[in-house]
Amino acid sequence: MNSAPTEPAIRLIVALDFADADTALSFARRLDPTRCAVKVGFELFVVAGPDLLSRLHDLGFRVFLDLKFHDIPNTVAAACRAAARTGVWLLNVHASGGLEMMQAAHAAVRETNDTTALLAVTVLTSSDVQTLREIGVNREPVDQVGLLGALAIQEAGLEGLVCSAQEARMLRERLGPAPLLVTPGIRLEPAGGDDQKRVMTPERAIESGASAVVVGRPITRAPDPAAAVDVFVSRLGGAD
Ligand code: C5P
Numbered sequence: 001m002n003s004a005p006t007e008p009a010i011r012l013i014v015a016l017d018f019a020d021a022d023t024a025l026s027f028a029r030r031l032d033p034t035r036c037a038v039k040v041g042f043e044l045f046v047v048a049g050p051d052l053l054s055r056l057h058d059l060g061f062r063v064f065l066d067l068k069f070h071d072i073p074n075t076v077a078a079a080c081r082a083a084a085r086t087g088v089w090l091l092n093v094h095a096s097g098g099l100e101m102m103q104a105a106h107a108a109v110r111e112t113n114d115t116t117a118l119l120a121v122t123v124l125t126s127s128d129v130q131t132l133r134e135i136g137v138n139r140e141p142v143d144q145v146g147l148l149g150a151l152a153i154q155e156a157g158l159e160g161l162v163c164s165a166q167e168a169r170m171l172r173e174r175l176g177p178a179p180l181l182v183t184p185g186i187r188l189e190p191a192g193g194d195d196q197k198r199v200m201t202p203e204r205a206i207e208s209g210a211s212a213v214v215v216g217r218p219i220t221r222a223p224d225p226a227a228a229v230d231v232f233v234s235r236l237g238g239a240d
Contacts, residue, residue: 015216102156120152172209
C-alpha cells in the first residue's frame with residue numbers, strides 16, 4: 001500500500017465556485033499554481049467533469065476534489081478509486097458514513113495513487129445542536145466533531161479532515177501534528193461581511209493548527225485575484 005503525503009507544500013486552496021468550465025479555467029489562468037491549489041466542488045464538477053480536472057492539472061495546479069462521498073463502503077471505495085486515478089491531490093468523504101466506509105475508501109485511495117490524500121468531513125458547519133438532534137445525535141456539535149475526527153484519523157487512518165478553523169485547535173490537540181486540517185471560512189478581516197458567520201483570519205487559522213485554508217469569494221471576487229492570493233499567502237506565513 002502507498003502512503004500519502006500529509007504535509008502540504010501549499011497552504012492556500014482557492015475555491016473555484018464557478019458555474020462552468022470556461023469561467024473556472026479563465027479564472028485559474030490568472031493564478032500562479034506554485035502559490036495556491038484549487039478546489040472543485042459539486043456544481044462545477046457536475047457541469048465540467050474529469051476533463052476540467054485534467055485541464056487544471058495541465059495548468060500545474062494541485063486540485064482538491066470536494067465531493068464529500070457518503071454511501072455504502074463498496075460504492076464509496078469505487079468512487080474514491082476513480083477520483084484518485086484522476087490525480088487529484090485531495091478528496092473527501094463524510095466521516096458519518098462510518099468506519100468500514102472510511103477504511104474501504106482509504107484502502108482504495110492508497111492502492112491507486114500515492115500522491116492523493118483522503119480527508120473526512122466531520123460535522124458540516126451548517127449543522128447545529130438541533131440539526132444533530134433531528135437525526136438522532138444527542139450531542140453538542142463540537143463533541144461529535146471530536147468523535148468523528150478521531151474515528152477518521154485514529155481508526156480509519158485517513159490523512160486529514162475538513163473542519164472549521166474554530167475546531168482546529170481541539171482537533172490538533174487531540175489528534176497530534178500529522179493530520180492535514182483543511183479549514184474554510186477564512187477572511188482577511190475578523191468580521192467577514194458575507195454569509196460566512198464564524199470566520200477566522202489566516203494567521204489565527206494557522207495558529208490554531210490548520211494545515212491549509214480554503215478561500216473562495218475574497219479571491220474569486222477580488223479586482224486582482226493574483227494580488228489577493230499574494231496577500232493570503234503572505235498572511236498564511238509563506239508556506240509555499
Ligand atoms: O467564498 P468562501 O470563502 O466562503 O468559500 C468557501 C468554500 O468552502 C466554498 O466552496 C464552500 O462551499 C466551502 N465550505 C465552507 N464551509 C464549510 C465547508 C466548505 O465554506 N464548512
